[in-house]
Amino acid sequence: MDLGPQIVLASLDGAVTAAVLALTALGLSLVFGVMRVVNVAHGEFFMLGAMIAWFVASAIGGHPALGFVAALVIAPLLVGGLAASADWLIIKRLDYEPEATIVATIGLLYILQQGALITFGPVAQAVEAPFNHRIEIPWFEGSNVGWGLFTTSYKLFVIGAALTILLGVWLLLSRTKTGLLMRATQLDRETAQAFGIPVEKVYALTFGFGAAIAALAAVLIVPIQQADYLMGGDPLLLSFIVVIIGGLGSLRGTLIAALLIGMSDGIISVFFTPTLAKIIATLVVAMVLVFRPQGLFGAKAQ
Amino acid sequence: MTNQTKPDSTAGSADETRRTFLKGAAAVGAVAAGTQMLPGMVPYIQAQSSAPVKIGFQVHKTGIGAAYGRWYDRTTKAAAQLINDEGGINGREVEIVAEDDGTDPKRGAEVVEKFAKQHQTDVAFGTLFSHVVIGSSPRAGELKMPYFVVSEGHHVASGGLNRYTLQPGITDVKSQVQSMAPWVADNLGKKVTMIFPDFAFGHDHRDFFSEAIEKQGGKVIEKIAIPPTEKSFTKYFPRIPRDTDVLYHVMVGPAVLTFVKELGEFFGGRGPQVFGFLDSLEAVDINSPGLEFLDGSYFWEGNPRYRSDISSDHDAFYRKAVGVDDNGASITDSKDIATYSHMFGCWETLHIIKAGMEASDYAGPKDRANLIEAVENIGVMPHSRAHPQGDKLFNGRTHQAFGHQFISKVGDGKLTPVHKTSIFDGYYPDETDYTTQKL
Numbered sequence: 001m002d003l004g005p006q007i008v009l010a011s012l013d014g015a016v017t018a019a020v021l022a023l024t025a026l027g028l029s030l031v032f033g034v035m036r037v038v039n040v041a042h043g044e045f046f047m048l049g050a051m052i053a054w055f056v057a058s059a060i061g062g063h064p065a066l067g068f069v070a071a072l073v074i075a076p077l078l079v080g081g082l083a084a085s086a087d088w089l090i091i092k093r094l095d096y097e098p099e100a101t102i103v104a105t106i107g108l109l110y111i112l113q114q115g116a117l118i119t120f121g122p123v124a125q126a127v128e129a130p131f132n133h134r135i136e137i138p139w140f141e142g143s144n145v146g147w148g149l150f151t152t153s154y155k156l157f158v159i160g161a162a163l164t165i166l167l168g169v170w171l172l173l174s175r176t177k178t179g180l181l182m183r184a185t186q187l188d189r190e191t192a193q194a195f196g197i198p199v200e201k202v203y204a205l206t207f208g209f210g211a212a213i214a215a216l217a218a219v220l221i222v223p224i225q226q227a228d229y230l231m232g233g234d235p236l237l238l239s240f241i242v243v244i245i246g247g248l249g250s251l252r253g254t255l256i257a258a259l260l261i262g263m264s265d266g267i268i269s270v271f272f273t274p275t276l277a278k279i280i281a282t283l284v285v286a287m288v289l290v291f292r293p294q295g296l297f298g299a300k301a302q
Numbered sequence: 303m304t305n306q307t308k309p310d311s312t313a314g315s316a317d318e319t320r321r322t323f324l325k326g327a328a329a330v331g332a333v334a335a336g337t338q339m340l341p342g343m344v345p346y347i348q349a350q351s352s353a354p355v356k357i358g359f360q361v362h363k364t365g366i367g368a369a370y371g372r373w374y375d376r377t378t379k380a381a382a383q384l385i386n387d388e389g390g391i392n393g394r395e396v397e398i399v400a401e402d403d404g405t406d407p408k409r410g411a412e413v414v415e416k417f418a419k420q421h422q423t424d425v426a427f428g429t430l431f432s433h434v435v436i437g438s439s440p441r442a443g444e445l446k447m448p449y450f451v452v453s454e455g456h457h458v459a460s461g462g463l464n465r466y467t468l469q470p471g472i473t474d475v476k477s478q479v480q481s482m483a484p485w486v487a488d489n490l491g492k493k494v495t496m497i498f499p500d501f502a503f504g505h506d507h508r509d510f511f512s513e514a515i516e517k518q519g520g521k522v523i524e525k526i527a528i529p530p531t532e533k534s535f536t537k538y539f540p541r542i543p544r545d546t547d548v549l550y551h552v553m554v555g556p557a558v559l560t561f562v563k564e565l566g567e568f569f570g571g572r573g574p575q576v577f578g579f580l581d582s583l584e585a586v587d588i589n590s591p592g593l594e595f596l597d598g599s600y601f602w603e604g605n606p607r608y609r610s611d612i613s614s615d616h617d618a619f620y621r622k623a624v625g626v627d628d629n630g631a632s633i634t635d636s637k638d639i640a641t642y643s644h645m646f647g648c649w650e651t652l653h654i655i656k657a658g659m660e661a662s663d664y665a666g667p668k669d670r671a672n673l674i675e676a677v678e679n680i681g682v683m684p685h686s687r688a689h690p691q692g693d694k695l696f697n698g699r700t701h702q703a704f705g706h707q708f709i710s711k712v713g714d715g716k717l718t719p720v721h722k723t724s725i726f727d728g729y730y731p732d733e734t735d736y737t738t739q740k741l
Contacts, residue, residue, distance in 0.1 A: 009540055013537050117364060121368075122363065122371075123372070123585075134567055134570050136570065150567065150568070152567060224560070225534055225560055226559060226560050230365070230366075234533070266537060269537040270537050274532070274537065275529075
């Protein structure tokens with residue numbers, strides 16, 4: 001394949017990865033930003049979102065769009081509710097202490113993963129896309145491109161939907177009272193409490209919200225990929241990479257880092273190997289930690 | 303077994319099978335030949351022990367092999383049920399002790415150890431994924447636990463394992479691709495691009511198909527390795543060269559459906575000829591949305607999924623026993639597609655264990671060495687109820703079975719066999735002789 005079309009194809013694929021990654025990492029970043037809790041179980045909330053999407057879609061049947069829309073609503077709500085109750089049941093009892101919550105969320109990771117295995121079974125499941133048309137991308141210079149240069153309408157939808165959701169989250173954080181409470185709690189927990197902000201409720205809400213965004217990202221991706229109980233590993237690792245590079249708690253940083261990682265993953269995978277893409281991403285993390293520990297857009301620790 | 307009055311007519315063929323096994327064994331002097339000594343009489347030596355024969359079943363219940371594990375499990379249960387209904391092995395009931403290995407090599411070795419020490423099984427059996435076999439076999443050898451794998455990997459016949467590891471119920475990749483290459487070169491084209499999973503099994507495909515197609519005057523012009531845990535595939539496809547005549551694909555893992563769908567989207571109805579190993583579609587309905595592009599493409603099948611003119615009565619019997627309908631789906635759930643190209647290996651291997659145990663008067667773990675020798679001498683296995691996929695030849699020196707392969711064409715929403723290879727097409731010279739190793 002000519003170089004030009006190949007880059008276009010790689011970028012489109014990378015953009016889908018970046019879009020979903022931005023959402024997933026945003027959830028992780030919010031939880032850390034507001035609560036200072038490193039949620040190791042974040043990938044499992046992503047996985048649960050995908051599995052629930054499959055369950056809902058196959059239970060509803062009929063036109064694929066029906067099941068998909070239902071999953072878009074039900075999966076984030078269920079996963080968010082589950083995460084909020086996990087916060088109330090476990091993380092709150094540990095007084096949000098960083099080391100203890102890491103260990104606790106590792107435990108949560110296994111509980112959720114094995115719970116999904118027991119509930120949904122070990123086999124990878126597919127969800128049909130609500131719509132999926134192959135869109136040929138015209139290419140003029142190398143007239144004889146033939147097969148291969150394409151995208152699908154659903155992939156474009158994923159990119160659009162992710163951007164819309166990101167915008168929504170930004171509006172929520174910057175323009176609403178809920179956002180104000182979250183930002184106040186993030187800035188200084190004790191002062192916020194002194195001003196009468198129900199910090200524990202804000203924490204439960206944030207934890208649930210972070211998980212719900214991950215679940216939403218999973219519902220978007222599951223018609224492209226498949227859902228299985230082991231799928232939480234990669235999103236977790238990549239989210240950590242994105243959050244570290246972008247700077248914890250920074251929405252803008254998360255978005256830019258997700259774009260960087262997603263696009264480079266797409267392009268490096270096409271021209272070299274996916275393994276090299278992961279090696280480079282991890283190397284970037286190391287470099288960022290050495291030279292700019294707060295991340296590209298993170299505020300310096302106070 | 304034979305002292306039971308069998309009302310059905312198939313009893314004759316089972317007897318015949320056993321006789322043929324015995325003949326093979328007799329030929330090399332493992333047992334004194336002669337119909338008087340048919341193992342049919344053995345049970346009524348009322349076995350030294352009436353405790354069940356315990357067969358440790360290493361099964362991929364979870365992990366990337368779960369879809370195969372589900373069907374290997376059903377097939378194994380059905381075969382054990384049949385063997386027990388017909389009087390067991392040497393008059394002893396067969397008990398299957400299943401342990402999940404998570405499709406993980408490290409866990410696989412632990413499972414073998416558990417069979418030896420905790421469950422005290424007579425043999426271990428049933429592993430599919432090649433990395434689990436390679437991880438488990440050394441431990442089986444150390445524990446002197448006969449380890450019957452159903453894996454297709456060339457690692458057994460290559461000499462890389464040990465005398466306690468045998469693959470008598472399914473052919474290996476080297477043999478499969480060697481018998482496919484002439485047909486691919488003659489009918490589809492000579493410039494081939496290969497897509498394969500990046501672990502031992504896929505490497506067997508890469509190495510042996512490249513070698514085989516070169517003998518046909520063809521060439522593999524690009525080799526694309528994909529990790530078996532990969533979830534998204536489009537990014538690998540731009541590496542397919544434009545002048546490819548044939549795209550050869552073989553994929554395993556949880557995301558095979560995504561793999562084939564993305565391949566179809568990539569080509570968009572154009573592109574090279576497509577030849578796949580059915581591994582890329584095991585447990586997947588070929589009528590799934592997005593797979594329309596496969597129409598007119600070809601697949602290797604180990605055992606044809608859809609009943610057709612060439613299907614035998616033995617296949618009908620086996621199909622019914624394992625609960626698979628004429629379209630290769632579960633009788634109870636038409637969406638639950640079988641791994642029909644592979645799972646027959648479990649059925650056949652269990653029957654070989656039975657034949658081996660009866661030929662060697664197996665009474666308990668102290669007779670394990672005799673069992674290995676008896677199986678090494680099994681030789682020809684005729685097409686029968688015990689071998690519903692077809693006749694096979696077991697090479698006792700390399701511990702590997704040889705058999706027929708099928709090429710099927712996709713059309714009218716099903717797979718129809720268009721070519722059946724001979725056993726000789728897949729035969730290759732010995733690369734090792736396990737019988738020189740001490741038992």
